[in-house]
Amino acid sequence: MFSTYYENIDKAEIPYPQDFFAIAGNATARNQSDVNESTTGLTWWCENGPEDRQNRNRALMPRVTCSGNIQVILRFPDCVQTSNIKNYAYAAANGGRCPSGMKRVPQLRFSVRYNVRSLIPKGWSGTPPLKLACGEVGEGYCFHGDFINGWFDDAQENLLKATSRNQWMRVDGARGQGKAGTTCGPKDRDPTKGTSDYLKSVEMMDMH
Template sequence: MPSFTFSHVALLTSGLVAQVAHGYTQVNVGSIFMNKNIDPIVFPGSYSKSHLHSFFGSDAVTANTNTSAELQAGCTNVENPNDLSVYWVPTLLYKNGDKQEPVPLSRFSAYYSLGDTPAEVPIPQNLRMVAGNAGAKTAADMVEAAHSEWFCENGGGGAADANGFPSSTCNTHLQQLLYFPNCVNEQTLETAYKAGQPGNYKACPAGMKAMPQLRFSIRYDLRKVLPNGWSGTAPIQLACGNAFCSHGDFINGWTEESAKNMVATTTTKHSFQAVEGSLGKNGAKPTCKSADAEPDKGTSDFAESVSLMSKRSVPAMGWISRNRFARA
């Protein structure tokens, strides 16, 4: 069964939401600091092969970023100074006249699930991960374990349209959820999902250990840009295509100290636990101003990014979040 069919309603009725909510930490971001056509995991070094992405976290990220240390030298817009990770997703767009422009963000949250089964090891330094399939065009192409879904927060939305988005106006925010691998080989940095599903995970594959599971929760606010709402096909798209191509990327930038502290909370805690470290407390607002580290390279314009991609000689598909090596 493709992950798209793992619906928010199914989560609620099965009780999995309640289980997943036990034992976790969370970091919030109030804004996108950069929209840009780079992807240092899938297309390292390129400023013409990637579709447009929206970035959160450490602004030290460039098309060539490989390590946690590089990110830890930057400024983060995450509300936890110990988390200098970088998180990115394909840019969500709406039509404004003749242009496709980014949909305003309400909030990006990175959850690290701690209560399903205890984590055995910290998220390793230099770990890079992708969740989802950037080349998916139908629900059948999606990665089931990523459990990607789009729904309306606080009601509305109706059934999914042909593109996988809600078919009618959201009462408040449009929300996306996306789950990342939760097992890792500490030597090779290969990642994988545990057997089972959220709320009922089982063992990691042989040779791997459990780490805190990253989950994206992204809320978009369409009310100002689409004040009349919609009925039928949602007037939005991702930079990679329809909702089925939803995916997320992550390069770990948590300090080693705070990453270890995150694991410690998994042994006995069963509710939200702040992960802190020597750089400050969870929830602290950013004290620096994030900015594009390479403002003269690449583009933030969707049409230009599409034009640049048309000249490339590589497949459009990005990495898929199955077992794979992620070491630089």
């Protein structure tokens, strides 16, 4: 299950610029030192326990059988230079403030839950028999994500009204009410182009 949350909205100075995109995480990470947890927050754990993060690198998958879902979170950059939207950063890397010349935007958090109980009914102890396309068995270091701004301006303005840190709200806009959920039907506009090869996809998506 994939969920997105927008955090620190009370600190945001502007909504996301149109055409803004950002990448979080490191697709080539192979150890904890390759993961900047202080900014990305990249962490794997068992959603309903047991808790084992004190005994392992936090960006590794759990070393014990999860009673519920395996969950991972990833936070995205929350500072952007409006004159060059390809230039973005984390406020957390700058003492909680955006670098000079940048504006603060809401911070996007990916929260992904994997239900593997039916796949691994006997569970595991130690390295789990799970593998990300970008990593090795049992690792989670290379988990990463892409964000491409698809917000309409009026809805973004409503998003910025959620100024309480603990407030949860659906976002309404001229094109629909948040409680209605997704009403669009995504479709690949060019299905003949693309690749299922991970390394090739990284090469094709070279945006930096």
